[in-house]
Amino acid sequence: xxxxxxxxxxEFHFGRTATDDMGSALSAAGFKRSLVVYGQGSVKRSGVxxxxxxSLTGAGIDLVELGGVRPxxxxxxxxxxxxxxxxxxxxxxxxxxxxxxxxxxxxxxxGVYYEGDVWDIFAKGLPITRALPIATLVTIPAAGSExxxxxxxxxxxxxxKVGVGGDxxxxxxxxxNPEHTFSLPPYQTAAGVTDMFAHICERxxxxxxxxxxxxxxxxxxxxxxxxHGPRVIEDPEDYEARANIMWVGMLxxxxxxxxxxxxxxxxxxxxxxxxxxxxxxxxxxxxVTHGAGLAVIMPNWMRYVWPADPDRFLSYARDVFGIEPIDxxxxxxxxAIEIAIDETQEFFMSLGMPSSLSEFGIGExxxxxxIGTLEKTKGARFGAFRPLDMDxxxxxxxxxxxxxxxxxxxxxxxxxx
Amino acid sequence: xxxxxxxxxxEFHFGRTATDDMGSALSAAGFKRSLVVYGQGSVKRSGVxxxxxxSLTGAGIDLVELGGVRPxxxxxxxxxxxxxxxxxxxxxxxxxxxxxxxxxxxxxxxGVYYEGDVWDIFAKGLPITRALPIATLVTIPAAGSExxxxxxxxxxxxxxKVGVGGDxxxxxxxxxNPEHTFSLPPYQTAAGVTDMFAHICERxxxxxxxxxxxxxxxxxxxxxxxxHGPRVIEDPEDYEARANIMWVGMLxxxxxxxxxxxxxxxxxxxxxxxxxxxxxxxxxxxxVTHGAGLAVIMPNWMRYVWPADPDRFLSYARDVFGIEPIDxxxxxxxxAIEIAIDETQEFFMSLGMPSSLSEFGIGExxxxxxIGTLEKTKGARFGAFRPLDMDxxxxxxxxxxxxxxxxxxxxxxxxxx
Numbered sequence: 001x002x003x004x005x006x007x008x009x010x011e012f013h014f015g016r017t018a019t020d021d022m023g024s025a026l027s028a029a030g031f032k033r034s035l036v037v038y039g040q041g042s043v044k045r046s047g048v049x050x051x052x053x054x055s056l057t058g059a060g061i062d063l064v065e066l067g068g069v070r071p072x073x074x075x076x077x078x079x080x081x082x083x084x085x086x087x088x089x090x091x092x093x094x095x096x097x098x099x100x101x102x103x104x105x106x107x108x109x110x111g112v113y114y115e116g117d118v119w120d121i122f123a124k125g126l127p128i129t130r131a132l133p134i135a136t137l138v139t140i141p142a143a144g145s146e147x148x149x150x151x152x153x154x155x156x157x158x159x160x161k162v163g164v165g166g167d168x169x170x171x172x173x174x175x176x177n178p179e180h181t182f183s184l185p186p187y188q189t190a191a192g193v194t195d196m197f198a199h200i201c202e203r204x205x206x207x208x209x210x211x212x213x214x215x216x217x218x219x220x221x222x223x224x225x226x227x228h229g230p231r232v233i234e235d236p237e238d239y240e241a242r243a244n245i246m247w248v249g250m251l252x253x254x255x256x257x258x259x260x261x262x263x264x265x266x267x268x269x270x271x272x273x274x275x276x277x278x279x280x281x282x283x284x285x286x287x288v289t290h291g292a293g294l295a296v297i298m299p300n301w302m303r304y305v306w307p308a309d310p311d312r313f314l315s316y317a318r319d320v321f322g323i324e325p326i327d328x329x330x331x332x333x334x335x336a337i338e339i340a341i342d343e344t345q346e347f348f349m350s351l352g353m354p355s356s357l358s359e360f361g362i363g364e365x366x367x368x369x370x371i372g373t374l375e376k377t378k379g380a381r382f383g384a385f386r387p388l389d390m391d392x393x394x395x396x397x398x399x400x401x402x403x404x405x406x407x408x409x410x411x412x413x414x415x416x417x
Numbered sequence: 418x419x420x421x422x423x424x425x426x427x428e429f430h431f432g433r434t435a436t437d438d439m440g441s442a443l444s445a446a447g448f449k450r451s452l453v454v455y456g457q458g459s460v461k462r463s464g465v466x467x468x469x470x471x472s473l474t475g476a477g478i479d480l481v482e483l484g485g486v487r488p489x490x491x492x493x494x495x496x497x498x499x500x501x502x503x504x505x506x507x508x509x510x511x512x513x514x515x516x517x518x519x520x521x522x523x524x525x526x527x528g529v530y531y532e533g534d535v536w537d538i539f540a541k542g543l544p545i546t547r548a549l550p551i552a553t554l555v556t557i558p559a560a561g562s563e564x565x566x567x568x569x570x571x572x573x574x575x576x577x578k579v580g581v582g583g584d585x586x587x588x589x590x591x592x593x594n595p596e597h598t599f600s601l602p603p604y605q606t607a608a609g610v611t612d613m614f615a616h617i618c619e620r621x622x623x624x625x626x627x628x629x630x631x632x633x634x635x636x637x638x639x640x641x642x643x644x645h646g647p648r649v650i651e652d653p654e655d656y657e658a659r660a661n662i663m664w665v666g667m668l669x670x671x672x673x674x675x676x677x678x679x680x681x682x683x684x685x686x687x688x689x690x691x692x693x694x695x696x697x698x699x700x701x702x703x704x705v706t707h708g709a710g711l712a713v714i715m716p717n718w719m720r721y722v723w724p725a726d727p728d729r730f731l732s733y734a735r736d737v738f739g740i741e742p743i744d745x746x747x748x749x750x751x752x753a754i755e756i757a758i759d760e761t762q763e764f765f766m767s768l769g770m771p772s773s774l775s776e777f778g779i780g781e782x783x784x785x786x787x788i789g790t791l792e793k794t795k796g797a798r799f800g801a802f803r804p805l806d807m808d809x810x811x812x813x814x815x816x817x818x819x820x821x822x823x824x825x826x827x828x829x830x831x832x833x834x
Contacts, residue, residue: 001660003432008425015420015682213641213661213668220633227629243418244630247676251630256673259664265432 001260023059081108099143128166135173141246142192144253146174161283178242190351191291202270203258219319271384274298295353299345308386355404418677440476498525516560545583552590558663559609561670563591578700595659607768608708619687620675636736688801691715712770716762725803772821
């Protein structure tokens, strides 16, 4: 187990009455004049935004609204928010929505303390030590941004999507009512579950050996998604399943699933290879939902890298899917690992996720575009489990163009043979 | 899943260099004049106290020392600490030690804000909304007090031991170096592991049904203890095992293992029956280490209450010990559950824990003494999984007087039959 720091100071209010708690909790914490950030109107239509505003103004908090965050939020929105906070002298930011809304709110919250253009912080990786207090009302469980130290913003002009990290902008509060996710369309639900699963995997496959306590948490979270993901697709108003998924989404990304798995002492767990590869896809093809991109990229990344540490993938096969190799020959080991990777991809597909980038009209001819900005963002070599250079990345993108054909086993015996 | 709040704002520095971080972290957080609380001298002998003092004074923090906390700390020590903080106008408390030291530090930290006698807070269950900031350097992993909302203090005059709860006194910082636990004697190590296991069980057996995400975390933590507990008894300097146990100790009691398992919406998970029964034992017989008392009480509590919810105990048998009933007859179900409970007790015994209260010279004649103060502290009926009245409690104490004889199976077939 490597040395680590862990700090997740967010105060969670989880359940059916969570939204009602907002006003009194934020007022007690000193929120007086808040910027309320939201997305493209679904929280207006559902009435959730009115509920939030009612709770906050009822507690005497003044509000300035800024709607319109789109998926993969552009830095221009962040600039607008920073301008509003400065002009109206606001003291806090309240995000109502999913990861894109929360990330936009975070960038506003720390961007106000930077005198230059906020994109510098992303482009130059400037350290972030200060942010306005942030509260979130989560309506799309996926990114885990409600408790994470991550913030990802796009820059359309440059065709880039860049993430930064820092404890200073972890939200002070997260309010989470699973009922608010009942109306989430199946595709977005599935993309969210995939993103959570990927957040756990990126840490699990950090290139370190076993860390029993953390691995046990990680694999239990993955099994929870495998159990409850199909339930919400089947019945979108299954409260228990929605609640389990919502809470896993937070745990998948507040770093509890990575403690002790940082490659450097004190470092963040994981090489974030699949996220790195996917970010280029959704930066260039904004219609690709991040989770849907991951559903394609991550299994192919796994197929490409597993030979670097078969033991780790055997643990994954056993602890997540209950798959054991039939003996200890290289063939049996390879089979067990490949079945586990197929199971991973087929889990995503069972939720309605794509299995190839070609479903988005992406083809061979686009790969060099992706590689161009990937190298700019990640450098010539990146990752931890097995460092990837641009040729490796090309190959993973290429594999990701091919649809996956699920194996159909005739009988159980055949499967086991 | 019931509604819940979760707030664990402690900043953890975990690993071989954790102690060195103390001065700069506390200084940055505004600690200027700290009361340093410690126990009966082992941190002096080991040099850990000097290391802490060096780091703090090196960062310009003034220190006032108060040593001498004993196991099951008495309220008189807390009063002394409160007096010192007031007299010397200190702004923070630093605890160097285990749960008793940290609990004493907590009581001092919130006691300074109460004008009357600090015992009132315990005796009357007064709400606690404010405390001085607390930092801990953990040398005995067991109580999980480094991140918990609990504080247990004894009152020798009254022969009582009472716990209070509150987010206000969760420590601001916890510094955890597994190497500091290498010199912990086997008995204390084992008592710590038992206490952790019990913290998880109290939440797991809260009387609610399944909460997949939380139950998955809980059982993975229990399995981690079962794997690494014997390793540290075998080799006290096994860093990985010490590290796993230390981190589980925190997770077992910061409430992450109870989210959604509170019986009332927003309530704390678990009925804390075994802790309630044990606290009377170590209050009257101060030579009984809390964990050793639990090693006896908890398995007997399990034997007494499991019929109230066999399904829950079947999940426990399966997910913690891999035990399945051979069929779904009542006999097979009972057998599986009883084997799992025996395995629990034999796990504690394998670490060197006692199996009966008679090993401490406690006999039938002492039961009414325990019942007398139990009723005063807990009321005539307490608990959640299956509420216990004083007759139930008498019976569990009585069962706890008898040593457990581990089953010896002649052959594997016989075991399965």
